[in-house]
Amino acid sequence: TPETESFGWHGGSYGGYGLLRRNLADFAGIEPLPKDEIHERTWEDNNQEKPFFELFWFSDCEGTIGPETSAILLDDFSRFREELVDAGAVPEWWIDAWIKGLTLAADGGLVDFH
Numbered sequence: 001t002p003e004t005e006s007f008g009w010h011g012g013s014y015g016g017y018g019l020l021r022r023n024l025a026d027f028a029g030i031e032p033l034p035k036d037e038i039h040e041r042t043w044e045d046n047n048q049e050k051p052f053f054e055l056f057w058f059s060d061c062e063g064t065i066g067p068e069t070s071a072i073l074l075d076d077f078s079r080f081r082e083e084l085v086d087a088g089a090v091p092e093w094w095i096d097a098w099i100k101g102l103t104l105a106a107d108g109g110l111v112d113f114h
Helices: 016-026 039-048 067-087 092-106
Strands: 063-065 111-113
Touching: 016 067, 063 067, 067 092, 092 111
Parallel strands: none
Antiparallel strands: 063 111
């Protein structure tokens, strides 16, 4: 609708975004997702309580994150913002873009990857 607020941001190039995700995963202590289905369940069990988990248990090449997951990720980005900046894990603009987008998505919206 015309009243719908939206915010779009570019997460980086394919390779650049992958590097930022890897840095975020390293910060959170999340190991790379295994390539075989046999070990995926163990990986999920070992990582699901870690911050930013939802970004890694999701194909980010396309798809949508709804309000509930957006609220979880918003909390993670907000809670760890200063530590991420201080560690140089990801650029400040990238964190702030996620916070802005997730704020809208957590309020009945969504994050649409494409």
